[in-house]
Amino acid sequence: MNPSEIQKIFQTVVKSVRCPHCGKRYSYENVHIVSTADSICFLQLECSGHVPMLATVSISGSLPQEVSVTPISTDDVINSYKKINKTNSIKKLFE
Numbered sequence: 001m002n003p004s005e006i007q008k009i010f011q012t013v014v015k016s017v018r019c020p021h022c023g024k025r026y027s028y029e030n031v032h033i034v035s036t037a038d039s040i041c042f043l044q045l046e047c048s049g050h051v052p053m054l055a056t057v058s059i060s061g062s063l064p065q066e067v068s069v070t071p072i073s074t075d076d077v078i079n080s081y082k083k084i085n086k087t088n089s090i091k092k093l094f095e
């Protein structure tokens with residue numbers, strides 16, 4: 001994943017994802033990269049006072065295709081790091 005793809009992912013998330021608790025959009029400074037692989041990117045979205053969310057964005061042809069958002073705890077972030085570090089193929093994560 002190259003910097004321009006990551007930039008597009010940020011733009012997509014900032015434009016299309018809102019905090020499920022207050023409905024506010026996330027600003028760039030509240031979007032943090034957790035991990036990236038060839039065609040998928042995990043982002044942590046923070047809204048002050050609300051549960052952080054994990055956005056999973058898959059890209060295809062250098063454009064973000066799918067964004068799924070789930071609430072996360074710190075443990076989830078740590079676990080996804082561990083899972084990713086142990087996995088060579090991103091496909092294995094979804095098996």
Ligand SMILES: [Zn+2]
Nearest residue numbers: 019022047050
């Ligand atoms: Zn919020």
